[in-house]
Amino acid sequence: MNIEIRKEAQALHSYVVNLRKHFHQHPELSLEEWETSKRIQAELTEMGIPVTPAAETGVIGLIGSGGPVIALRADIDALKVEEQNDIVYKSCVPGVMHACGHDAHTAALLGAARILKAHEEELNCTVKLIFQPGEEVSKGAKMILEAGHLDHVEQIFGLHVFADIPVGYVNIEPGPRMAESDYFKITIKGRQGHAGKPQQCVDATVAAAAMILNLQQIVSRETNPIDSAVVTIGHVECGTVRNVIAGSAVLEGTVRTFSREEGRRIKNAVKRVAMGTAATYHATANVEYNLSAHPAVDNDLDVAEIAFSGAAEVFERKAFLEVPKMMLGEDFSVYQQRVPGAFAFIGAGNEEMGRAYPNHHEKFNIDEDAVTNSVMMYLAYVQEYVNRKEQEAKGKGTGSDRKAAAQEGGLFGRFQKLRRERERR
Numbered sequence: 217m218n219i220e221i222r223k224e225a226q227a228l229h230s231y232v233v234n235l236r237k238h239f240h241q242h243p244e245l246s247l248e249e250w251e252t253s254k255r256i257q258a259e260l261t262e263m264g265i266p267v268t269p270a271a272e273t274g275v276i277g278l279i280g281s282g283g284p285v286i287a288l289r290a291d292i293d294a295l296k297v298e299e300q301n302d303i304v305y306k307s308c309v310p311g312v313m314h315a316c317g318h319d320a321h322t323a324a325l326l327g328a329a330r331i332l333k334a335h336e337e338e339l340n341c342t343v344k345l346i347f348q349p350g351e352e353v354s355k356g357a358k359m360i361l362e363a364g365h366l367d368h369v370e371q372i373f374g375l376h377v378f379a380d381i382p383v384g385y386v387n388i389e390p391g392p393r394m395a396e397s398d399y400f401k402i403t404i405k406g407r408q409g410h411a412g413k414p415q416q417c418v419d420a421t422v423a424a425a426a427m428i429l430n431l432q433q434i435v436s437r438e439t440n441p442i443d444s445a446v447v448t449i450g451h452v453e454c455g456t457v458r459n460v461i462a463g464s465a466v467l468e469g470t471v472r473t474f475s476r477e478e479g480r481r482i483k484n485a486v487k488r489v490a491m492g493t494a495a496t497y498h499a500t501a502n503v504e505y506n507l508s509a510h511p512a513v514d515n516d517l518d519v520a521e522i523a524f525s526g527a528a529e530v531f532e533r534k535a536f537l538e539v540p541k542m543m544l545g546e547d548f549s550v551y552q553q554r555v556p557g558a559f560a561f562i563g564a565g566n567e568e569m570g571r572a573y574p575n576h577h578e579k580f581n582i583d584e585d586a587v588t589n590s591v592m593m594y595l596a597y598v599q600e601y602v603n604r605k606e607q608e609a610k611g612k613g614t615g616s617d618r619k620a621a622a623q624e625g626g627l628f629g630r631f632q633k634l635r636r637e638r639e640r641r
């Protein structure tokens with residue numbers, strides 16, 4: 217396969233940027249992406265790509281036929297965030313915004329689809345395009361999986377833009393990349409009464425304040441410092457008026473880890489600390505704890521190496537940035553439980569443009585060169601996969617030692633080392 221990836225992706229820059237602006241201006245919440253789905257289907261149909269509705273508001277497209285099946289995934293949903301950007305394509309839906317870049321992912325996969333369709337005769341595989349709904353509520357990937365859309369998929373590749381990574385940089389590496397995310401709700405019951413007679417009351421506010429502080433020691437004093445975990449209280453409700461001691465309080469938070477085992481240990485600790493702290497203040501606590509709907513994103517070495525080697529043919533060496541694993545959650549990991557997969561990070565931030573706010577911020581925006589870079593990353597993975605299959609068919613090996621193996625240091629050296637370790641095993 218011989219796609220001139222950079223040239224062809226740049227030629228579609230206006231197309232994908234205009235699509236991204238459209239999706240940004242018309243965001244839809246998780247599992248309500250009806251108009252987004254219609255636009256995706258219309259674009260794919262215009263390209264001559266057959267489409268299948270999936271997971272109610274999702275879309276599946278197919279390019280090529282026969283051979284192994286690989287999948288490319290983009291998420292399509294927005295968030296309950298009131299946009300504060302002063303831009304012509306600002307969200308026209310009150311209280312809803314593409315504050316996580318899923319508009320860019322959708323546009324990029326449509327751009328990649330257009331180029332792949334033009335090179336369809338060069339494919340020795342089938343490429344499944346997954347436009348997934350409901351990522352933000354961790355339901356969409358499970359729905360896609362349970363409907364059988366990954367039953368014959370050999371590998372899957374996805375990506376995410378981040379505005380706190382400068383535009384022009386990309387990251388793809390093996391191993392843990394994003395966390396699983398549990399969530400909990402603690403309801404504290406005390407005894408309400410007059411602010412001037414605390415001896416007659418059980419102050420739920422005081423119990424809640426102590427509980428917030430005590431929960432932090434689960435990480436600082438009960439978790440191996442070599443491991444990674446975060447306990448966050450993100451929502452607190454207590455009290456009604458200044459001169460009434462609160463009789464109840466509610467705390468809601470998340471626990472982020474990179475393993476189910478660690479998550480279950482912290483679950484038990486949250487319950488123990490919550491109930492013990494409440495009892496200290498003569499209150500009671502009820503803990504509702506929900507284990508993550510998705511495991512941690514853990515990149516398969518082979519798929520990550522294919523994507524990395526393909527990208528090394530397109531991006532300059534200096535574009536590859538080492539990025540530590542993140543405590544953010546992603547239900548792409550649900551797919552990785554069924555098939556080998558890898559997930560790339562795409563830099564999208566630009567300080568000079570005022571577009572470096574973190575994901576989920578009300579002023580989140582991206583340098584739209586990141587959309588074109590995402591198109592190139594999708595294509596690089598597919599082209600490298602196709603070319604390796606051709607090499608295998610000719611009995612010439614996998615071609616895995618081309619550009620990546622010729623380099624030393626950084627991510628290049630890391631892939632070399634991992635390959636050597638695997639060969640020794």
